[in-house]
Amino acid sequence: MTRYAIDEARGELAASWSTGYGDVSTTVAALPVASTSQQRLVLAAALTALSGQLWRCYTHPASASPTLEINSDGWRRQQQRDSFAAVVNSVRRPNLPDEHGTLTVSYDPVEECAHRVGRALHVMTDETLTAAVAADLEAEIAAVGQAERGDLSDRARQAVELTRAAPSPTQVAEADGVLSENPLAWDRLFLDFDPAAAAVAAAHWLRAAAGVVSEASGIAVTEVLTEADNIEALPHETPTVVLELLDSGVRPYDAVSLLIREAMLVAEGEVPDLGRLRDAIDKVDRLVGEHAADGLDAAEYVATVRLTPLDPRRPARDLLEDLLTGVQGCRLLYGEYADLDDAGDDDGLEELIDEAFCREVRKRAVADKHRLL
Structure with a gap:
């Protein structure tokens, strides 16, 4: 404003x-x-x-x-x-x-x-x-x-x-075009786009990237980012939630809108899903009981209870950042399984991996574009 x-x-x-x-x-x-x-x-x-x-x-x-x-x-x-x-x-x-x-x-x-x-x-x-x-x-x-x-x-x-509860379809299509040019180049998404709409496009491309890595590695789509986190620390929790929603058949637009609207409710002091909150509290109670003898601080487990996986002060931008980092995490893991000839030096090999990754992700994203638009 x-x-x-x-x-x-x-x-x-x-x-x-x-x-x-x-x-x-x-x-x-x-x-x-x-x-x-x-x-x-x-x-x-x-x-x-x-x-x-x-x-x-x-x-x-x-x-x-x-x-x-x-x-x-x-x-x-x-x-x-x-x-x-x-x-x-x-x-x-x-x-x-x-x-x-x-x-x-x-x-x-x-x-x-x-x-x-x-x-x-x-x-x-x-x-x-x-x-x-x-x-x-x-x-x-x-x-x-x-x-x-x-x-x-x-x-x-x-x-x-700003975070808009109803992402613009026009902006979604344009953000998809930016990612199509280069799935690993994102600066324009933060400078020129409604972050909620850009997050919808990013979710679509993350699903494509996770699918490519899953096919190359044999790791389940919903576990790709957890595995990538073992190579290099990255905020994998939120993009994994998105991948789980997409894997269950939810469209990128609906998955992103759901998470953003819940975070907006939290920002206004509301509880978007009381049942999920109760389940999280029950889980903490079980963990505290199981580890009581170990002398662990219960606050460590209580801190894991969140009303939303996003930052309620800036949910759309936070989600966009995590989703794009997730795409980078997929590229990181892809490099461990890519079957490419040695380019002669590390820089040359990394460039070949980038090109192969973007080519395969682009192909899959285009094939699934009907789910985005």
Whole structure:
């Protein structure tokens, strides 16, 4: 989301957002000389809060809810998205206290945040500032809509840092194309793509890579990364969970969406799967009982109980990182079983292994592409 700040030295309101690797900033407007530091900070805080609500409509779309029935979560999400059209008007004509001090407050967080920005501007009584803020908010709203369409250029690029509950099919297809060019080159996936959509494509290519290694080694697809971890330490737990889901017939899109949505629920303080939590606690209780005589600390086992295998603060990006590392782990294990002629030196042999691995993985990924799209 966009963060707003006050440049006290210049007396200006500034906006900044992430691009994946670093932030960019722009000057929104000069601030009235007569405005106080408190008034300026209130405006910046209100704008940041409004941006957070606008981008939440991107990360939590109504389409990701099971129903749009009236008063359901999906219905409320759609109401909030629909209120984008009234944001600028609410900023220009905010709800103000009446002569008795009574203030109308909206239940819609997008609408109410817009009114708060408007009230902060009302105190400053500067039409030029109000016009500049309104123009900046129009650009922010346009960026959200652009990201929803799968275009993460310009201001919409900040979506590369966000987790969207419903990955864009357009972005999935484009990320698949990047991996098709080189399954071992991923920088663009972190710079130019919605990480949830890129994770869907990465899950598809991980399954292809694990299948190639399984065929070469005789190791089960779901155990490939555990074996690779014996060669070089890697975060194998989460990609193994994904491989198990895919091996059971779940599509990459559904597997990734399931894990991400569960992590988003955890981030909001909810327990996504009570039964799984109980099973994990029962397992810990058994382990503690079995090793009580060994004097081992029960905390070691308790620490293994997690509500989600992902980092709930950044689930999509965390998942993408682990899946791509999983592909690299498959390449590592493939090198142990690849039947290639000696290239004469280690660098030459490694290059041959890379080429053979990418060729075989690409062939398998293309053959199974119907499961991705």
